[in-house]
Amino acid sequence: MPNRLRAVVLGALVALSSTSSFASTLESVLDRGYLSCGVNTGLPGFSSPDDRGRWSGMDVDVCRAVAAATLKDASKVKFVPLTAKERFTALQSGEIDLLSRNTTWTLTRDASLGLNFAGVSYYDGQGFMVKKDLGVSSALELDGAAVCIQSGTTSELNLADYFRTKNMKFEPVVFDTTDATTKGFDSGRCDVLTSDQSQLYAVRIRLAKPDSGMVLPEVISKEPLGPVVRQGDDQWFNIVKWSLFTMVNGEELGVTSANISASLNSKDPNVRRLLGLEGPKGNGLGLDDDWSRRILEQVGNYEEVFERNVGTGSPLKIERGLNALWNDGGILYAPPFR
Numbered sequence: 001m002p003n004r005l006r007a008v009v010l011g012a013l014v015a016l017s018s019t020s021s022f023a024s025t026l027e028s029v030l031d032r033g034y035l036s037c038g039v040n041t042g043l044p045g046f047s048s049p050d051d052r053g054r055w056s057g058m059d060v061d062v063c064r065a066v067a068a069a070t071l072k073d074a075s076k077v078k079f080v081p082l083t084a085k086e087r088f089t090a091l092q093s094g095e096i097d098l099l100s101r102n103t104t105w106t107l108t109r110d111a112s113l114g115l116n117f118a119g120v121s122y123y124d125g126q127g128f129m130v131k132k133d134l135g136v137s138s139a140l141e142l143d144g145a146a147v148c149i150q151s152g153t154t155s156e157l158n159l160a161d162y163f164r165t166k167n168m169k170f171e172p173v174v175f176d177t178t179d180a181t182t183k184g185f186d187s188g189r190c191d192v193l194t195s196d197q198s199q200l201y202a203v204r205i206r207l208a209k210p211d212s213g214m215v216l217p218e219v220i221s222k223e224p225l226g227p228v229v230r231q232g233d234d235q236w237f238n239i240v241k242w243s244l245f246t247m248v249n250g251e252e253l254g255v256t257s258a259n260i261s262a263s264l265n266s267k268d269p270n271v272r273r274l275l276g277l278e279g280p281k282g283n284g285l286g287l288d289d290d291w292s293r294r295i296l297e298q299v300g301n302y303e304e305v306f307e308r309n310v311g312t313g314s315p316l317k318i319e320r321g322l323n324a325l326w327n328d329g330g331i332l333y334a335p336p337f338r
Contacts, residue, residue: 025097025229025236026070026286034076037063038096041081043178044202045310045318046102046122055079059100061305062121062227064298065243066098069291074298083177084152088113091230098240099228102196104154109228118240120226123322123331125219126158127197129204132214134191139218143168148190150174150181158221159194182206196223201316239285246292248334249274250301252325257300260293273337280337292337302332 029035039047039059047057064074080096091099092114103109104124105117128139136142139162147170149155156172163170173190175181182203185193193203197219204213227244229237250256253271255263263271273279275296276289285291299305306323310316324330 025233026239029070029097033071034078035063035067035071035098036078036080036096037066038080038082038087038090038099038101039063040101041083041177041179043102043199044205045198045314045316046202047079047081047100049079049081056309058122058305058309059102059227061299061309062100062244063098065247065295066227066240068294068298069239069243069246069285069287072290072294074294084150085176088115091115091228094230097229097236102199102225103228104196105224105226106154114231115228116231116237118227118229118237119244119334120224121244122198122225124196124198124223124225126155126194126221126223127200127219128216129185129193129200129213130191130216131212133212137216139216139220140166140168142170142192144170145191146171146173146189148173148175148181148185148193150178150195151176153195154221154223155195162220178203196225198225198310198316198318201310201318205315235286239287242285242292243295245334245337246274246295247299247302247305248325248332249337250296251303252327252334255296255301256304257297260297264293270337 039055042048043057045057047055047059049055060079063077063079067077068074080090082090082101087099087101087103090096105120109115110117128142130136147159149159149172151174159170173184175184178199181193184190186207193200195203197215200215204210204215207213227240229240253274255271255274264275264277266272269278275293276282276291281289282291306320307313310318312319320330322331324332326333
C-alpha cells in the first residue's frame with residue numbers, strides 16, 4: 001500500500017476509533033448519575049468555590065444548565081478544577097464530559113484538537129491591568145515592561161503579536177495558574193498583568209488592595225468564550241449547545257426563573273416552543289419535553305446568570321456591553337426554537 005494511502009487509511013481508523021469511543025456521552029452521564037464538568041481552578045464570576053466548596057460563576061451555571069436538561073437536577077454536577085494546560089487533555093481523555101472554563105474559540109482548537117465549541121457564553125477581549133502608581137494610562141506606554149501572563153492561553157500569542165506590531169519590547173513573567181499570576185502581579189514581580197478583560201476584573205478584587213489596580217482602555221483581541229465538547233458525539237454537542245441557547249432565548253422572550261409558572265400559560269408560540277409545550281420538544285435531543293423548562297427554572301435565563309455572577313450587582317460590576325442581546329445594543333444571539 002502506498003505511504004500516502006496508508007496514512008489516509010490509518011487517519012480514518014483513528015478518527016473512527018475516537019468517535020466510537022465517545023459516542024454515548026449522554027448515556028454515560030445518565031448511568032453515572034452526575035455530569036463531570038471541567039472549570040477554572042478559581043476565577044471569581046466564572047468558576048470559583050467558596051470556603052465550603054460550593055462552586056459559582058457563569059461557567060459553573062452552564063454546567064448546571066446541562067445537568068438540569070439531562071439529569072433533571074442542576075445540582076448533579078461534579079466540578080473538576082483544571083489549569084489552562086490541563087483542560088483540553090482532560091476533555092480529550094474522557095475525564096470530563098464538558099469543559100466550561102473561560103476558553104477561547106479559535107481555529108486551531110476547533111480543527112486540531114478533536115473538540116467542538118458549542119457556542120459563545122461570553123464575548124471577551126484581552127486587555128492589560130497595571131498598578132495606578134505606575135503612572136501609565138495606555139498600553140502604548142508599556143515598552144520594556146515586565147508582563148505577568150498565564151501559560152497555555154491565547155493571551156501569550158496575542159501579547160507577542162501586539163507588542164511586535166507596536167514595535168515595543170516586553171519581558172514575559174509566566175505562571176501556570178490564575179492565582180499564581182495574580183500573586184505575581186500583586187507582589188510586584190511584573191509591571192502589568194494581561195488576560196481577558198473579564199479575568200482582569202476578577203483578578204482586581206483579589207488584590208491585597210483592589211483599588212490599586214487599573215484596567216487600561218485597550219482591547220487587543222477577540223476572545224469568544226464558550227463550552228467545549230469532544231468531536232464525534234453530535235447528540236451531546238447539540239444538548240450542550242441548546243442548553244446555552246435556552247438561557248439566551250429565555251432572556252429575549254422574558255422568561256425567568258421567577259415567572260416560569262406563569263409563562264406556561266403564555267399564548268406566545270415562541271414562549272410555548274421554548275418551554276416544550278409545542279414544536280420540536282425534546283425528541284431530537286434524546287431528552288424529555290421539560291428539559292428547557294428545567295434549565296430556566298433551576299438556573300435562570302442569560303440575564304439572571306450574567307447579573308448574579310459578573311454584572312453590575314456583583315463584585316465584578318461588569319457592564320453587559322457586547323454581551324447584551326442583539327436587539328439591545330449587543331451581539332448576543334441564539335437560534336430560535338422551531
